[in-house]
Amino acid sequence: AQKITQTQPGMFVQEKEAVTLDCTYDTSDPSYGLFWYKQPSSGEMIFLIYQGSYDQQNATEGRYSLNFQKARKSANLVISASQLGDSAMYFCAMREGGSTLGRLYFGRGTQLTVWP
Amino acid sequence: DTAVSQTPKYLVTQMGNDKSIKCEQNLGHDTMYWYKQDSKKFLKIMFSYNNKELIINETVPNRFSPKSPDKAHLNLHINSLELGDSAVYFCASSLYQPGRDNEQFFGPGTRLTVL
Numbered sequence: 001a002q003k004i005t006q007t008q009p010g011m012f013v014q015e016k017e018a019v020t021l022d023c024t025y026d027t028s029d030p031s032y033g034l035f036w037y038k039q040p041s042s043g044e045m046i047f048l049i050y051q052g053s054y055d056q057q058n059a060t061e062g063r064y065s066l067n068f069q070k071a072r073k074s075a076n077l078v079i080s081a082s083q084l085g086d087s088a089m090y091f092c093a094m095r096e097g098g099s100t101l102g103r104l105y106f107g108r109g110t111q112l113t114v115w116p
Numbered sequence: 117d118t119a120v121s122q123t124p125k126y127l128v129t130q131m132g133n134d135k136s137i138k139c140e141q142n143l144g145h146d147t148m149y150w151y152k153q154d155s156k157k158f159l160k161i162m163f164s165y166n167n168k169e170l171i172i173n174e175t176v177p178n179r180f181s182p183k184s185p186d187k188a189h190l191n192l193h194i195n196s197l198e199l200g201d202s203a204v205y206f207c208a209s210s211l212y213q214p215g216r217d218n219e220q221f222f223g224p225g226t227r228l229t230v231l
Contacts, residue, residue: 035219043227100213100216103172104220108157108158
């Protein structure tokens, strides 16, 4: 079974609108971390936001927020007020065990296109 | 100023050759990783080192051999290159802190093309 599922291969959003990128995960470990990374066309991987399985509140970082629904095992990324520079591939990832030493499993990504 | 650097950025070589990719980080991290991103953009971990010790060794052909001479460096040597090795290879690093799950910082990637 896949650890991380991103069901949207591509998403389109108009500039200044909000967009939600879906991510569901599969684990039986009570301790895990969820990450979102952005990969623009230039190729680098940029860390966006992190949510721990024991965190009570949804993580937020500037225009990024993580809609964490533990019972549904979903960790959707919400980007508010989209900008043209947000056009990129977005990857959801999970690490079990709550430690940096664990494996990071990536989803297959969602290509976001922001249009003017 | 570069946090995680990789050399070379592009590598084009013939099947059967041996090549190396180097990675260095100046973040003071103690854990380093190698990932492979295939043509469909799927990222998969290959190896991980903590304080120069191998801690993750995924199902990777033994033609791939990582080496960590110190905490700041993690190199990847590939023997007898095959067409299927063509991919983008990312190095990453993070800091191990008990009880904390820290993010990984990625290098710019090395695009390997095997002809």
